Every structure is written in structure tokens, then in C-alpha cells.
Amino acid sequence: MSRKVVRSSKFRHVFGQPVKADQCYDDMRISQMTWDSTFCSVNPKFLAMIVDASGGGAFMVLPLSKTGRVDIAQPTVCGHTGPVLDIEWCPHNDNIIASGSEDCSVMIWEIPDGGLTRPMTESVVTLEGHSKRVGILSWHPTAHNVLLSAGCDNVIIIWDVSRGEPVIRLDSIHSDMIYSAAWNSNGSRLVTACKDKSVRIIDPRKGTVIAEKEKTHEGSRPIRAVFVSDGKILTTGFSRMSERQVALWDPKNFSEALTLQELDTSSGVLLPFFDPDTGVVYLCGKGDSSIRYFEITDEAPYVHYLSMYSSKESQKGMGYMPKRGLEVNKCEIARFYKLHERKCEPIGMTVPRKSDLFQEDLYPDTIGPEPSVEAADWFAGKDGEPILISLKEGFVATKTKEFKVHKSLLSTTSSTAHRQTDGTDYHSLQEEIKKLKITVEELSKRVSSLESKK
Template sequence: MSRRVVRSSKFRHVFGQGVKADQCYDDIRISQMTWDSNFCSVNPKFVAMIVDASGGGAFIVLPLSKTGRIDMSYPTVCGHTGPVLDIEFCPHNDNIIASGSEDCSVMIWEIPDGGLTSPLTDPVVKLDGHSKRVGILSWHPTAHNVLMSAGCDNVVILWNVARGEAVVRLDTVHTDLIYSACWNRDGSQILTSCKDKTLRVLDPRKGTVIINNFGEPLTLQELDTSSGVLLPFFDPDTGIVYLCGKGDSSIRYFEVTDEAPYVHYLSMYSSKDSQKGMGYMPKRGLEVNKCEIARFYKLHERKCEPVVMTVPRKSDLFQEDLYPDTIGPEPSVEADDWFNNKDGQPILISLKDGFVATTKAKEFKVHKSLLKTASASSGNQPDNNGEVQSLRKEVKQLKEALEELTKRVSELETKH
């Protein structure tokens, strides 16, 4: 009698679990828009969700610790004149988030550390360049202040956010609606999928197609996707890909390996409520002492529920095999250098003692003089009053930072 050999994998027993009710974010009116983006973005400080808003578009940003019932009057980010379709936190500064909207614009926002105390209507930068709604946003993984946007005008734009300018405009590559767009690990290439049933690998700076015809797939997995679009999340550290069906109530996960058949089904997390969207916590935001290898933020109609993926282990010591060095928040190249063809590999960090921000997050600096020049050349006179307000705000922030440092030094002196 032949015995079937079972492939060994440390992720075979990964299991998903929803958190207790008091650890959810309740009474949030999640957007009813029919759009295929995640509707949620999360980092170790905040969780952001696109919400229903009258007379425009809005999203809510909550400190991660602010669980429980959220008051209806809680302030939102509400500067768009049309519904918000996509949001994404900057990987190099947890206080910066980008939003794309049906009003054809992209806006960059700075969220104060404790969250919002009043509605936020003025973005740090507004990026105008699309002629139809903007439904896809993605920050460059290693270059500071580089953002990709894709709109229903079939155009991909690469922005230097600090200068407020569109540096590369890919407007002849896609013949139809762009469904998705993402960077590779070091941000030297972009992959897009399009309504014309074509996958394209692009050189983002030259604006050329590198690969177009993928031929036969390496492997094929049949999935029941009747409920809606699949939102994929890939963890390069573990080789696990998670597939969350929008409108579905499950998260399926697979291990990707270098040898045939390449993709191995692991398991599925299911619950009774379907998901309206999904956020995915960066690796540095996980609890490594609990063997947590992924955390999702599942959007229901009226709440957000964290779902934790864990590898069962008896020991409470740090499990090195589960946590190889992972991508940290430090960028490896500046926007200007990247646009001048300099690539930067991800800067990796160890999670051995959990993630601790040893250096100040990469400060988000806008070259105001350059933005002013741009607005003047487009026929708008610079707003001197606004400039003064901005400078005052910067001085105030510097004072606060100085006070914080002084306090920290005195605490350290007291300890020693």
C-alpha cells in the first residue's frame, strides 16, 4: 500500500482568530462604494478606514489603541469633494497617509500623533494630474516620497510628493481600465493588471513594458470567487500569500516555494460575517512574543475587527525561524536620486525584541518654495498668509520635538 508523503512546513498549522469584542472598532459607517480597493490601511500607530460621508469623501484615522465604540462625531479627514476610493499609509512615516478620490485628485495628509481632535480638511500636498477618478495608490517601498497613482483615465503617474510634481506619466501603455498596480521588492519595476486581460511588467522610470506575454502559468489554483474580487497580501519573509475575498467571509492562505508545484494550500480562516475591505499590518507591528505572523483588519458594515494569524509554539522565546530580518521604516534612497535611476534595496531590521522606533520616523518635508513656484507658474499667486501659517506650524512642531527630547534626556539622566 503506497503512503502519500505529506510535505513538511512550519506554517501547516497556522490558524486565524478574531479578537474579543472589546478589541474591535465599533459603530463605524464603512463606505458603501463599489470599488475594488482595500478600503483600509494600517500601521503600528493607526488604522484608517474609508467611511460614508455626505457632500464629499472622507476617511477616519484612529490610534490603534482606540478600540470600542467610536463616537459618531469623531473627526474625519474630509478634504475631497468626491468619494474616497483608496488610502495608503506611507511606509517611511507612520503619520503620513495618501488618499485617491472620485474627484480626480490625490491628497497627502499628516496625522498628529494622538489622532485627530478636529476634522482635517487641508492636505499637506494636493496632486492634480488625472482626468478621471483615482482608484489605486501605492507608495514606493524603498524610495522616500515617491508615490504611484492609477486612475480610470488608464494613466499611471509617479509623483515626487515633496515637490508636488508628476515626474513620470504612463499614458500610452494601458488600452483599458487598470485593475491593479504594485511595486516589486526594491521598487525597480511595476506590475499592472488591466481590463484588456494583460499583465504588464513595466520599467517605471522609462515608462516601457519589459514583459507582456506570460505564456503558460507555473501552476493553477481553482478558487471559488463568486462573491467578489480577491485582495491578495504576500509576505516575502514567510512565502505566504493570503487571499481575502471582498464580499466573502474567508481568508485563504498558501505557501509559495521555488519548486513545483510552487503553490501549496495551507488552510482557511472563516467567520460568519463577510468583509467589506481589509487592512494588513506591516511585520514590524506584530506581537512576536505571541508567534503572530500576520494581522488583518477586517471591515464589516459597521465595525473593524482585527484577525490574528498565529503559528502554535510551546516556547515563549523568540522564534527566529518565523521572523527573519524584515523591512523596516527607513527608506534607502531619496526621491530625486531614485528618479535619476538610483535604486535602493530595502533596509532590514530584526524583530527579536519587538519593533522599537530607534530613530525618528523619516520626516515628511515638502519643498514649499518649489510648490510655490509651481502654483505661480500655473497662474495662481502664492498665498503668503498660508506660507506664514505653515512656517508657524513648523516652528511649533520643532519646539514640541525639542521639549520631547529634553524630557527624554532628563528621564535617562534620572535612571542612571
């Protein structure tokens, strides 16, 4: 007689806990675009959501503390001339956010502390280089002011944001639309998923494909790919019979998946969020009402199902809080901001523990906001590992201001570059305005004298 042994895991009993109704964000008009992005981005200071806008594209930025009903006159960031498709906060500066749009541009914005008091139409810098809409943005995890953008022109551009220049352009690797692009932990590699059903691992600075797997998923719907533990690749996609799948791959042997599991027959694209500190991956389906979580280990079947959080309302998008923004005294290991039709609902993923002491096994040193390498050095070939911080002291009072978030150079160098490109003749313009004023005054005197003679 055999006895089935249940695999032990400290995350087996993780449960999702939504906040109370008065701590949600209510009465926003979330974008109706059908693009498969998260529509939401969050950091320890701000929550940003793509919203409907007439005559262009816009997204809303709210301080995390500004919960409840959102004023109909709440200012938005509205500088794009087409709908906004993706937004992402800079990991090294909580006031800097990037947005990609149907107008083929990428814009970088600096949000003032306390949030917006009036509509923001002028970006810090505008990045132009795509010929079709820009639907994917991803900041470099360790290099300062390095941003990746991917468009429907099948091109990936890697920008030096402080200079406002495209430094790397990958335009011959993908033959069809790019569905996803993600960095590895130190930003030395990229993994992309394409409409041709191939997943590629790319050395971005050399512009070469290191490994490629064709037909990772047989279905024709979008595929997502992210790096997980030990350089492995996790993908989500669809089978030939339109069943949703999750698979784990070892790039050293790309011929066959380590594991491939079928989940259900829903049609929404599964968005993966991986936590390197715990080895847990969360799968959030567009249009679903649930969040599944799995633990990735070195033992078969490698991707172990843990549990699922379900609610009544389906999700239009999802924001994922960086680890440094969690409440560690509540044993919160992840927090999502779930977008509904007109509401955003925070959901904390919590490990049940009776002790109020800091749980060191749940919170190893995690990625902090400090970059480890400058943009010029990274483009020259230097890599930097993430600089880790301890959460033990940082979150005793659960206040984000206790973190030493260093101000990015972006707000100074890019603003200067922007003024140099748009206002090189600033002083000469002032002189011209003075001369015009003098001329207008002289003409006014002449007209009045002529009228008096009549």
C-alpha cells in the first residue's frame, strides 16, 4: 500500500486578501483598448493606470494614499496623440515613468511628489524611432537610464534615456510582431516571444540570438516569456486546441520543455509575474477573475501549483508592487493592483504566521532602487548585479519614505537635453520679443496720432 507524500512548502498556504472597500480606488474610466499589456504600474509611491481619453492617450497617476472615489476632474498625463498602450515606472527613481503609445513614440515623465495638481502634457524627453505603435516597455534592472521599447514594426530599441538617443536597434531578429520582451536579473540577456511562435534568448549588445525555440506553444494566440530561477525560461501560451498552458524551459537544452501543463480553456492571455526571492510565479489572465500561483523548484515537475485567489469581478489589467513596497510585518510576500471596469483593488498575498517578528526566511535581501552600473558603461559591455537591501529595518513602520531612493540623473540631464534641443535660441528669442514690443508700441503711437489729426 503506497502513501502519497505531500510536498512541503512554506508558501503552500499563501492566501490572497483584498483590502476593504474604502481602500480601493473607485470611479476611473479604465482604457477600453484590447492590447495585452498590464494597463497598470505601481511602485512604493504611486499607482498609474491607463484611462480612456478623447483626442489622444492618457494615464492617471495617484499617490498610493489617495484611496476612495477619484474626482472626475483628477488631472492626467495626456501628452500622447494616440492611445497609451503600456506604462512602467523606473526601478531606480520612483518619480520617473515611461509610456508607449499608438502615436509611435515613447515619452518619459517626471511626476512631482504628492501627485499631479494639473494635467501634464510636456514630457521630460520624447523618444522617437519606431514606425508603428509602441506596445512594450521595460526598464533595465541594473543599468541607470536604460529603457527597452518594442513596437508593432517588429523592432526592439534600447535607449539611453538621459541622452534621449537610441543606442541599440534590433530590427532583423523578429520576422513578426513581438508579444513580450523581458530582461534577466542583471540585464545581460533578453528573452522575447514572437507571433511566429518562437522564443529567443538574445545578447542585446551584440545583437545576436544565443538560443531559439520554435513552436514553444502550438496555439496561435499570444505567448509570454520571462526569466526565472537559474536562467530558466517560463512561458505561457495556448495549445492547438486553445487550451492555456504554462511551460518551463532550460536554455541549455531547448529541444524539450522541462514541464508543460495545461490549465484551462479560457481565452485571456496569461501574464506571468515572477518573484526571484521566493521562487513563486503568479499567473494573471486578462479577463479572468483569478490569480494562480506556482512555486518553481529544481525537482520534477519543476512548476508546482500552490493555490488560487478568486474574486467575482474580472480583471482588465494588473499592477505588481516591487518587494520594497510590501508590508513585511503582515507577512505580505506580494501585492497586486487589480483593475476592474471602473475600480482598482489592491490584493495582498500573505503567508499565515502567528509571530509578529520579522520572518527572515520569507524576506531575504531583495533588489533595491540603486542602479549598479551607468548607462554608458553598460552599453560599453559592463554588467552589474542587482544591489540588494534588507527589509528588516526598512519596513518597521511600513513607510516608503524610509527607503533611500536616490534621485535619478534623468530629471536633470534629460531636462537639460530637452531644453537644448527645443530652446537653443532662448535668449535670442527674448531679444526678438523685446524688439517686437517696441515696434508695436511705436505703431500704436502712430495710429493714435493719425486718428487725432482726423
